[in-house]
Amino acid sequence: MKVAVKKFKSGERYVFLLGEDGVPDFWVTHFVTQKLRMTKAATSIEQYLKDIKHLKRWEEINGRDLLDEIYSGKVPSRDDIKDLKEHCSYQARALRVKTASNVVDMGQFHLSKSQDKPTIGKSQYISRIAHIAEFLHFIGKERVKHKPTAAELFDELDKMKTRLKGDKPKGKSKKVSVDKSGIADDVFEDFVEVAKPDSRYNPFKNPVVKFRNYLIVQVLYETGFRCAELLALRISDIGTDTANPTLSVVRRHDSKDDPRLKEPTAKTLGRAVSITKELRDLLNTYIKVHRADTKVSKTHPFIFVSHKDKEGHYQSGQPIIQQTINDIFNSIKAVNLERFWAITPHSYRHYFNDQLSGSIDEEREAVKQEVKRLEQAGLHQEAKQYANENIITEQRELEIRAELNGHSALESGRTYLKRTTRKRASAIRKKMHQRLKHKAGSIDDYI
Numbered sequence: 001m002k003v004a005v006k007k008f009k010s011g012e013r014y015v016f017l018l019g020e021d022g023v024p025d026f027w028v029t030h031f032v033t034q035k036l037r038m039t040k041a042a043t044s045i046e047q048y049l050k051d052i053k054h055l056k057r058w059e060e061i062n063g064r065d066l067l068d069e070i071y072s073g074k075v076p077s078r079d080d081i082k083d084l085k086e087h088c089s090y091q092a093r094a095l096r097v098k099t100a101s102n103v104v105d106m107g108q109f110h111l112s113k114s115q116d117k118p119t120i121g122k123s124q125y126i127s128r129i130a131h132i133a134e135f136l137h138f139i140g141k142e143r144v145k146h147k148p149t150a151a152e153l154f155d156e157l158d159k160m161k162t163r164l165k166g167d168k169p170k171g172k173s174k175k176v177s178v179d180k181s182g183i184a185d186d187v188f189e190d191f192v193e194v195a196k197p198d199s200r201y202n203p204f205k206n207p208v209v210k211f212r213n214y215l216i217v218q219v220l221y222e223t224g225f226r227c228a229e230l231l232a233l234r235i236s237d238i239g240t241d242t243a244n245p246t247l248s249v250v251r252r253h254d255s256k257d258d259p260r261l262k263e264p265t266a267k268t269l270g271r272a273v274s275i276t277k278e279l280r281d282l283l284n285t286y287i288k289v290h291r292a293d294t295k296v297s298k299t300h301p302f303i304f305v306s307h308k309d310k311e312g313h314y315q316s317g318q319p320i321i322q323q324t325i326n327d328i329f330n331s332i333k334a335v336n337l338e339r340f341w342a343i344t345p346h347s348y349r350h351y352f353n354d355q356l357s358g359s360i361d362e363e364r365e366a367v368k369q370e371v372k373r374l375e376q377a378g379l380h381q382e383a384k385q386y387a388n389e390n391i392i393t394e395q396r397e398l399e400i401r402a403e404l405n406g407h408s409a410l411e412s413g414r415t416y417l418k419r420t421t422r423k424r425a426s427a428i429r430k431k432m433h434q435r436l437k438h439k440a441g442s443i444d445d446y447i
Helices: 026-036 042-061 066-071 076-088 123-142 148-163 186-195 207-225 227-231 279-291 322-340 346-374 380-390 394-407 410-434
Strands: 002-005 011-018 246-249 271-274
Touching: 002 042, 002 148, 002 271, 002 394, 002 410, 011 042, 026 042, 042 123, 042 410, 066 123, 076 123, 148 394, 186 207, 186 346, 207 227, 207 279, 207 322, 207 346, 227 322, 227 380, 271 394, 346 380, 346 394
Parallel strands: none
Antiparallel strands: 002 011, 246 271
C-alpha cells in the first residue's frame, strides 16, 4: 500500500492511496473527492492519506476491516479505540517488516514490551488521530446512511469520533527538538560567504551550479522565504521597478505549467518583498545566460533549474525540487559542520525576522529620540502627534511582520519573536555576570 500523486491535464494534483494491486482504495478516494479535494492542498491531502495508511496497517495487523464492521452495525468499541490510539503513537517505521518472501507473519508487527518503540511527537499524534477520526466518521456515515438503523449508527459514529479525538496527551511533547534559536548572526553571514561562487571554501565544482546555489542561499538570506515559495518563483515574479526591486510570492495552486508532481505552493499569503538591486541583477544574469542555455527550461517559467554536465553542455533545465535545496545546504554545512550544523533553509526565515526585530528596535529608538527633542524644544503637542503617528506598538509590529511574512493571522508572527527574545535574555544575563560581586576564580587559584 502506498500514497501516489497523479497530475491531471487541468494541473490539479490528485492524491491516491493505492492497494497492493496498484488499484486506488475506493472509500479513501471517495473521502478525498467528497471531503478534502475542494478545500485542501495536495500536500495536506497527502498527509491525510499517510495517516489513513497507518489505520490500514492497524487493520492488517489485527485482521479487521472497520468500514465493513460499521456497515454491519458494529462501531469500534472503547477497547478498539484505545488500541488504535496506541498504534497511532508509533512511527510508521516501527511497523515495517522486511521479509525474504511474499509471506508475512503478522505476529512480527506486534512489538514486544521490552523493545524500544519509536514514537511520534504530540502535534503529529493529534493530527494523525484527527485525520483518522474524520475519515472513519465521514465514510462510516456514507456507508450506513441508507440503512434502517442509520440514525442510531450516526449517534454511535459521533460518539466514536469524540472518543478518538478525546483524551489528548497532556503537557509538552516527549520528543525533544534541538534548540537552534541561538545561532549567532555571524554564523548565518559566514554560511552565505562560503556559498559565494568565488569563495575558496565553496564545495561545488561546476561554475554554473556554484552561481545558482549562491543565488538560492542569497534569496533566502534577503527575503526569509519558505523553501516552497523559492521553488515556485517564476521569472515574472521579479519586479519591473528598477528603483525598487522586489520578488513576489504568488499563490498558484494546481498549476499546469509546473511539471513537478509534488508542486511547491505558497503556504502564506502572496506578497512582494524588497531585495537588493545586486540580487535582482544577478538573478537576471542567471536567467539570461545560464538558464537560457538549457533546453527544457524553455517549457516552463520557473527561475531555478537543474544543470547537468553532458558533453560540455547543460542540458537538463527542469525546475529544481526540495531535495536539491536540502543537498545544497548539506554540502555547504559539511565545509564546517561544527560551525554550520544548525543551519537549515528554514532557519534563514528566523534570521530574517530577527533582523526585522533589530530594525524595528532601531526605529523605535529613533522615534523616542525625536519625541525627546521636540519636548525639550517646548513643542509638546507636536511631540505627542509625532509619537502617535510613528511609534511602533506591538500591534503595529505584528502587522509589519504579517505583511513581510505573508501571515493571514497576526499571531503567527509571535513564533519568530522567540529567537530575538532568547538573544536579548542572553545579553542581559551576560551583563548580570559582569556585575557579580563574587566571581569564580581561575583554575590556578585552586590547584
